[in-house]
Amino acid sequence: MTARIGVVTFPGSLDDRDALRAVRLAGAEAVSLFHADAGLQDVDAVVLPGGFSYGDYLRAGAIARFAPIMDSIVDAANGGMPVLGICNGFQVLTEVHLLPGSMIKNEHLHFICRDQTLRVENAETAWTSEYRKGEEIVVPLKNQDGQYVADEHVLDELEGEGRVAFRYVGWNPNGSRRDIAGITNARGNVVGLMPHPEHAVEPGFGPDSVEGGRMGTDGLAFFTSAIKGLLAKA
Amino acid sequence: MPKIIVDVMPKPEILDPQGKAIGAALARLGIEGFREVRQGKRFELKVHGEITEEVLATVRHAAETLLSNPVIEDVVSVKQKECGGNCGCGHAKTAETPNGQKDLLA
Numbered sequence: 001m002t003a004r005i006g007v008v009t010f011p012g013s014l015d016d017r018d019a020l021r022a023v024r025l026a027g028a029e030a031v032s033l034f035h036a037d038a039g040l041q042d043v044d045a046v047v048l049p050g051g052f053s054y055g056d057y058l059r060a061g062a063i064a065r066f067a068p069i070m071d072s073i074v075d076a077a078n079g080g081m082p083v084l085g086i087c088n089g090f091q092v093l094t095e096v097h098l099l100p101g102s103m104i105k106n107e108h109l110h111f112i113c114r115d116q117t118l119r120v121e122n123a124e125t126a127w128t129s130e131y132r133k134g135e136e137i138v139v140p141l142k143n144q145d146g147q148y149v150a151d152e153h154v155l156d157e158l159e160g161e162g163r164v165a166f167r168y169v170g171w172n173p174n175g176s177r178r179d180i181a182g183i184t185n186a187r188g189n190v191v192g193l194m195p196h197p198e199h200a201v202e203p204g205f206g207p208d209s210v211e212g213g214r215m216g217t218d219g220l221a222f223f224t225s226a227i228k229g230l231l232a233k234a
Numbered sequence: 235m236p237k238i239i240v241d242v243m244p245k246p247e248i249l250d251p252q253g254k255a256i257g258a259a260l261a262r263l264g265i266e267g268f269r270e271v272r273q274g275k276r277f278e279l280k281v282h283g284e285i286t287e288e289v290l291a292t293v294r295h296a297a298e299t300l301l302s303n304p305v306i307e308d309v310v311s312v313k314q315k316e317c318g319g320n321c322g323c324g325h326a327k328t329a330e331t332p333n334g335q336k337d338l339l340a
Contacts, residue, residue: 059303102305105251
């Protein structure tokens with residue numbers, strides 16, 4: 001059997017196609033999900049992709065969070081289904097309270113687009129089990145509202161429980177508190193991050209790496225992690 | 235037509251990069267004397283008919299659920315904006331506060 005991983009398209013999603021392609025390249029069946037549908041078409045996991053749902057009007061992710069499909073996703077996530085939010089998808093996950101904190105405008109106010117080094121801080125989540133704790137990976141980062149904020153109590157709790165999943169290495173590109181690039185829920189099935197693993201899954205189309213220009217595929221293990229976990233359970 | 239005004243501001247402890255940029259631009263223009271600028275959002279909701287306690291409760295609910303994110307923002311006021319009694323909506327002019335608004339946050 002193969003795992004079925006759904007990718008939700010909201011009005012204004014940009015990276016849904018890349019996420020679907022990443023799912024296929026990792027070896028799962030990619031299922032297109034639509035924001036206005038209520039059902040999840042029996043998928044085993046869901047990716048909320050990057051982009052600018054509803055033009056980032058009001059706040060990034062604030063309107064998408066009320067899409068009909070989100071009720072099913074919240075229920076499934078609370079039941080343990082793996083859910084990954086990338087960039088705008090991460091913003092949706094915080095707005096819908098599956099993950100704590102929020103993203104505000106980058107400290108320097110510029111849109112940023114670069115290859116970004118991250119350290120994997122938690123290699124026990126549904127989306128990171130194929131990495132090693134402490135491993136450094138390079139994936140693209142591109143955002144305007146990428147500054148992760150939460151109150152000190154929440155940040156201490158995230159640190160204490162090992163729920164900081166990824167940290168920026170070197171220059172902090174957006175002013176995120178404690179260099180946080182991504183976090184997980186307590187159970188480890190819901191993960192959100194600002195950088196884009198789905199853009200680093202195929203040689204020739206990823207970030208530069210030691211193998212050569214655009215040869216980086218460090219993002220692929222997000223998807224193989226989820227698939228391996230799902231197949232182990234099946 | 236009666237309106238309800240909702241003001242939302244970033245929480246005091248949250249850095250406001252936009253406000254900071256605006257403050258720097260003011261200084262560049264030689265408009266000085268301000269210690270800090272913070273930028274918020276104002277929403278205007280036109281109401282069908284009279285503003286009742288029920289309508290206000292609905293707006294407060296909207297303000298807390300959609301218009302603001304309690305992690306980073308505070309709803310600082312929910313106020314009725316008077317129409318002035320001359321717009322033809324039949325809404326009588328009531329006593330105005332100095333800024334023409336009546337605070338209904340309570």
